[in-house]
Amino acid sequence: MTIKKAILPVAGLGTRFLPASKSIPKEMVTVVDRPAIEYVVKEAVSAGVEQIILVTHSSKASIENYFDRNFELETTLENKNKLDLLAEISNILPSYVSVVSVRQPQPLGLGHAVLCAKDIVGNEAFAVLLPDVLVKNHSTQNDLSLMIERFNASNTSQIMVEAVPNHLVDQYGIVDVAQTPDEGESIVMQGIVEKPAVGTAPSNLSVVGRYVLPAEIMQLLEQTPRGAGNEIQLTDAIAKLQETQKVEAYRMKGQTFDCGSKIGYLKAVLHYGLEHPKLGAEFKQLIQELDLT
8 A cells, every 4th residue: 555644743943943943934944936845745745645744833834824725815916917926826736635734732752743643644654754854856756755665565664864974973863784775775774873973883874854654653652651852752663663573774866955954954955946947047157156265
């Protein structure tokens, strides 16, 4: 059975992006001409997802509004004959895709955020996409789609990973694997080591923030005690899952941008700006004109 539902935890306060995130949800900060979260939602839709589940907070209403219709704006654009813009805001997502939201009443961690969507997910397998991370693919089939294919073929949970420089392993969750798979391939993992000291890491493959998980993980999350930071950790529930079934690390082909950090966000703006169909050429020229001496 293919994956039709994706959970996007968007309740976090985005302290790494202050002061901007004081009044703007960090997920709504624009990368070129659209909010960062649109790229993440479209990544899920491209992989076959038909229902986006936002796990949200009272301060994040603008995210839900963005994916809703705005009849007043649409009527104004129609009356002014701005049909290109009208088409763009009316067709952000295909009509068969629904966006629903559920509140996370307390900030009790990623595992808790996923658990908040339990009633909507039901007994189906699902994807989890962390909206801070943008994944840019150069091939027509994106990494999430390949992860879902692998999940369907093997019935094995998938966690997306990417290779990072050895001297930076202490900044990430690192997977323990027998050998490093090729890009676009999966391998059984023994576990996840959070921020290992340089020289002690089991690999250089860091967890990216994309998961394909079975429905059973919800029961495990319900039984997971609070761990690091007094939060319910998704990695603890995955470790419990590994006691009864295999979990695989999928090594991505694409490139990631951590838009939760300011430098990662600037990197994303550069890369997406250069490839923008309307602005790319002019933007490239602008960069070339900069005096960087």
